[in-house]
Structures are given as C-alpha cells and as structure tokens.
Amino acid sequence: MSPQKIVPSPCSFSSASTCRPWLRLSHFLHLALIGSAFFLGACAGPGLTSYRKGDYPKALREFQKDPSPKGDFAVGVMQFKGEGTDRAPEEAALSFQRAAERGHAGAQYNLGVLYLRGEGVQRDREESARWFREAAERGDVKAQVNLGLQYAMGDGVEKDLGEAVHWFTKAAKRGYPKAQICLGKLYAYGAGVARDRNMAAYWFRRAAEQGSLQGQLFLGVMYAEGEGVEKDREAAASWFRKAQEQGSLQAKWYLDHLE
Template sequence: MIGADEVRQIQSAARFGSTRAQVLLGQICVDGNGVPQSRTEGRRWFQKAADAGSAEGINMVGRCHEFGWGGPVDLAAAAACYRMAAERGFAWAQFNLASLLHDGKGVPRDRREACFWFVRAARQGHAKAANMLGHYREEGWLHPRSPAKAWRWYGRAAKGGDFRGQFNLARFLFAAGQREPALIWLDRAVEGGIPDFWREIAPLLAGHPDPALRRYGERARTLASSGSAGASSQPPPNAR
C-alpha cells in the first residue's frame, strides 16, 4: 500500500503537469492503492498524460479500452492506442500491440507483424516479449522450429525477471539433464508468479516423477489456493 505522503506528492506533480506522475496517479486510482478505487478517475489521468503526448499515457489509455477501465471494452481502440505508442518506441505498447496481433483481438490475426513488434520490444529489454519469441521459435509459429533459439530467448526472458520465461528456461534445462540450475530457475518462477500462472503449472508439476518438481507443483497449488502474491509478482503499471 502506497503511503499518504507519497500519494500527495504524486497528486501534486500530476496537477502541475508531470505526465509520469499522471500515469502513476492513474494506476493508483485504478488499483485503489492509497486512494478510493475509481477506474473512471484513473482513466481521466491516463488521458491527460496521453493528451500531453506521453507514449506511456497513450499505452495506458489502450489498457483502459482493453480491460474496460472507466468505460466499455473496445479492443479496436486499444489496438489503435497501442500502435500509436508502439510507433513512438514505447516497449510496453509494442508488447501489448503484438499480443493483440498474435491473438487476433481487435485486429486481424497477424503473427508476422506480432513477431516484428515482439522483437522491437525485446531489443529494449522487455522480458515478456523475449518469452513470447521463445514460444515462436519453440512452436514454429512463424519460422521453422529451433529449440536452440527458443532456449536463448527464454534465457533472456528469465534473466530479465519474467516468471514465465524462468519456467520455460527451467523446462529446457531439465530436459537437457541440467537439474540443479533448472530447479533454481523453477524456484524463481514459482515464487515470483501470479495466481493464473500457479494454476497453470500446478497440474504440470504435481504428477512429475521427480520429487522436487512435485513439491513445486504442490507449492504452486497452495499459492493459487491462498491467493497470495509471490515475492516479485506485482507488475509495473504497464504490465500485462
């Protein structure tokens, strides 16, 4: 929970025109973190930042359209916002646009263009984009399957702090017989995850013949049931 003094400082900076503070205040309002929750108010602050030309603010208006914060869900409008911010070089917008293109949400499915934007984001150090590129090379969604290239992308995602990338790197290490480093990355993935991720991996690990992996499966199931947050599961304001 953010402190009252910090909230007042952010509010003051936002009123004086700091677009970064406006985005932060918008997220605080959306989350109800230190202030009464109001997604309408959050959206208003995101829009102020966007109107001032902030790519981060434009991206967050896209999030409002995508998730219905302060208004109806409009995936086409979300994609348009993400594209505008992505073209200005904002990595989170590049990732968000790529995700919609990959799934065909609000825009026609176009995995070639999705891959283009994932690469642009990953080159800026965006760990989640790197993880998606690992999937592209592992699954052969656009280019021929390449486990070696998938491994490298997952490694970049893992080192960048993405828990899904850490889990995928652990999978590759375990399959290659590198059990101890695999368990290190798996531990980081589980402890840094979120409930949806824990529910996803728990059944994959719980029935594994390796007892250490079974324990992580039980740990994931326990965390998912309790609704607790892992050590690093709180995303930055633009996180998906």
C-alpha cells in the same frame, strides 16, 4: 520399473497441437496493469516530493497544477489507485486521455489497458490496440508485448503473427522477459517465423537468467528433450530446481520424471 519419459504438456514442445492456448491474451492479463513506475521517475517537483512522503492529497494538488502531460498522467494514476482522492477509474481515463493525446507513452499504455479491461471506459479491443500501438511506437515495452499478443490472437486487430514477432522482438531485445518468453514460443512452434529451436532456447535462456519462472521451465524442458540444445539431464534439473524454488509445482513434476 523403466524410467518415465517426460510427456507432452503445456510446457513441452514436442507437439504444437497440445499448446494452442499458449498465446491466449487472457493468460497475459497480468501484463495489462496500470503503469506507475514511469510516474515515479518522470514527475519531478513538489508533487513527487509529497507523494514519496505519503502526503497524497498534497501530491494530487501539486500534480493538478502541472499543465504538462506528465501532470495529467500522474493525476490519472492517483485517481485510478485512489490515492489522495476516492478511486475514480472514469476520471483516471479522462486524465490519461489528455496526456495520451499529447504523446505521453505511459498514459497511452494505461489508456490501452483501460479499454482492454473495460474499466473507466466502455470495453473496446480495437481502441485498446490503437493506444498500445501509440505507446509501443514510443518504446513502451509493456505496450509492445500487449500489442504483440493482440496480433498473435487477432484481438482488436487482424491476426498477424509476423507483426506479433515484430513487436515481441523489439521488447525482447530490450531485455523484457515476458517478450522473450513469447518470442521463444513463436520460434519453438514456427509461428510467424521459421521454426528454430536454437533461437527458442536462446530467448528462453535470456528470460531464465533474469529469474523468469516460465523461462526456467521452458529451458529445462528443452535440455530434458534435447531441443535447441544438447540433451543434458543435469542442466534440465538445475533449471527445474530454480523454478521449483519459486514455487512451481510443474517444476517438481518434471524433476520427479526426469530420465
């Protein structure tokens, strides 16, 4: 039996027509999670001390005493997660709104998420994009990726792949793997930017080296097909194995079908 070639699939670049859903916003909703990491690094004082000890009611009381945007942001996170109080998305949205209007990027991102999901507020894609933009302009990488996705799909904003490239590039240069994957795809398909398989491989590699399963798969395919890199079966197999170790069934399929 002659060796089987890798055939076009959602992870192949040989036919853009097979990949039209590649930037569907719903595929990336896992990006749109309430951000609390900044909360843990920005709210110094007795509230944070109590929070780290697991004394959520006391932490909430302390954060409520903080008149700064950071206080409102922390309160919003706890209200949304139901820590120290009953879970209350509507109250969380009001807390985030107060902080967002005073320029808190994390609150702006979270408010964008709530409008995107219609949780605690009426679903409004345009309002979501507005708050993602506010946060993105303040350097929030998750907001930059979500705003880029909205521009790529014309979701809440007029479709503009050039703007999508702009926001993905900002986040990708700061080392954010999701942005690197999105940007690599744009270069691979020549969407919003001149088609450049070398640049696609570059960004996929940046993501793959950080442990991104998608990056490992895409880079493996490029090595298998000789797209943007010199064709190299061993390199392809190496990246597919890394993805398979993370539980990817697609990676196993590619390994089984390498020439």
